[in-house]
Amino acid sequence: MMDINKVTPIEKLKHINEYWNPHIAGELNGQYVKLAKLKGEFVWHKHDDEDELFYVLSGKLVIELRDKNMVIEEGEYVIIPRGVEHKPVAEEEVHVMLFEPKSTLNTGDVENELTRKNLNNI
Amino acid sequence: MMDINKVTPIEKLKHINEYWNPHIAGELNGQYVKLAKLKGEFVWHKHDDEDELFYVLSGKLVIELRDKNMVIEEGEYVIIPRGVEHKPVAEEEVHVMLFEPKSTLNTGDVENELTRKNLNNI
Numbered sequence: 237m238m239d240i241n242k243v244t245p246i247e248k249l250k251h252i253n254e255y256w257n258p259h260i261a262g263e264l265n266g267q268y269v270k271l272a273k274l275k276g277e278f279v280w281h282k283h284d285d286e287d288e289l290f291y292v293l294s295g296k297l298v299i300e301l302r303d304k305n306m307v308i309e310e311g312e313y314v315i316i317p318r319g320v321e322h323k324p325v326a327e328e329e330v331h332v333m334l335f336e337p338k339s340t341l342n343t344g345d346v347e348n349e350l351t352r353k354n355l356n357n358i
Numbered sequence: 359m360m361d362i363n364k365v366t367p368i369e370k371l372k373h374i375n376e377y378w379n380p381h382i383a384g385e386l387n388g389q390y391v392k393l394a395k396l397k398g399e400f401v402w403h404k405h406d407d408e409d410e411l412f413y414v415l416s417g418k419l420v421i422e423l424r425d426k427n428m429v430i431e432e433g434e435y436v437i438i439p440r441g442v443e444h445k446p447v448a449e450e451e452v453h454v455m456l457f458e459p460k461s462t463l464n465t466g467d468v469e470n471e472l473t474r475k476n477l478n479n480i
Contacts, residue, residue, distance in 0.1 A: 242428050242436040264409035264437050265389060265459050287386035293433070306364050311415070314364040315386050335457055337387050 245271055245293055248358050249331050256350055258334060258342055259358035270334040271358060274326040281344035282321045288336045289315045295330030299323070367393055367415055370480050371453050378472055380456060380464055381480035392456040393480060396448040403466035404443045410458045411437045417452030421445070 248261055248271050255275045262269030274297065290297060291313040299306045299314060300323040308314050316322050343351045370383055370393050377397045384391030396419065412419060413435040421428045421436060422445040430436050438444050465473045 240423060240428070240436065240438065240442065242430050242434050244434050246433060262411070262435070262437050264411055264439075264457065267387060267389065267457075269411070269435075269437075289384070289386055289391070301362060306362070308364050311368060312364050312366050313384070313391075314362065315384050315391075316362065317386075320362065335386065335389075 243269075245331070245333060249273065249293070251358060255329075256342065257352050257355075259356050261333075261358050263338070266338055267335055268338050268340070270336070270355070272332050272334065274324060274330045274332060275328070276326060278324040279343055279346055279348060279350055280321055280323045281346040283316075283318055283336075283340055283344040285318055286337045286340045287315055287317050288340065289313055289334060290324070291333040291335070293331040293333055295326060295328055297330045297332060298325040298327070300325060365391075367453070367455060371395065371415070373480060377451075378464065379474050379477075381478050383455075383480055385460070388460055389457055390460050390462070390477075392458070392477070394454050394456065396446060396452045396454060397450070398448060400446040401465055401468055401470060401472055402443055402445045403468040405438075405440055405458075405462055405466040407440055408459045408462045409437055409439050410462065411435055411456060412446070413455040413457070415453040415455055417448060417450055419452045419454060420447040420449070422447060 258270035258272040261271045292308045297308045380392035380394040383393045419430045
């Protein structure tokens with residue numbers, strides 16, 4: 237039987253030393269579970285073909301949409317549907333768990349210095 | 359623009375009054391986010407075509423596999439790959455968030471009094 241083990245995000249996150257660099261912490265049904273530390277302002281972007289879930293593990297994450305801002309606090313989540321422009325902002329450090337298709341690029345339709353390809357497992 | 363709102367699981371769970379009856383609390387990429395309260399022993403089962411993620415929001419969830427038991431505590435998760443027999447057990451009440459394909463039946467390849475079809479949204 238394949239090895240099945242539980243994951244403790246709070247432990248995994250101790251090994252992440254860069255903001256806005258998601259690490260892969262699980263795979264299921266063509267989707268990845270990713271863990272990331274966020275701080276500062278990300279870039280406006282959208283994902284043309286992927287819906288994206290942000291679950292906040294700690295801190296307070298602002299998701300700016302074109303028509304409103306949302307504040308996602310610890311233990312809450314939001315699903316950003318494909319095609320919707322959004323900009324994550326973390327005034328203080330935020331820890332998040334993401335669920336999204338394996339094909340998802342962090343900066344979506346934008347490519348700049350924040351873009352991360354070839355993500356690491358953690 | 360479609361209405362996009364954050365979800366607060368702890369609030370949603372207040373409206374769930376039955377154990378082992380998952381409620382739909384989000385949809386993305388052909389998957390559902392489900393919330394459930396668990397207490398007692400579930401049934402041994404497997405999902406032939408679906409990987410299943412259990413994220414523990416509160417309490418202590420035991421997942422029995424045929425070759426070991428795992429204890430998943432608050433803030434931890436486990437992914438049970440398709441085809442793997444498992445039995446969730448909650449000695450005390452446990453609150454979980456599930457991620458799994460929309461096609462997933464809670465009792466998998468077994469159908470009994472615990473089977474829940476036509477899940478409610480919450």
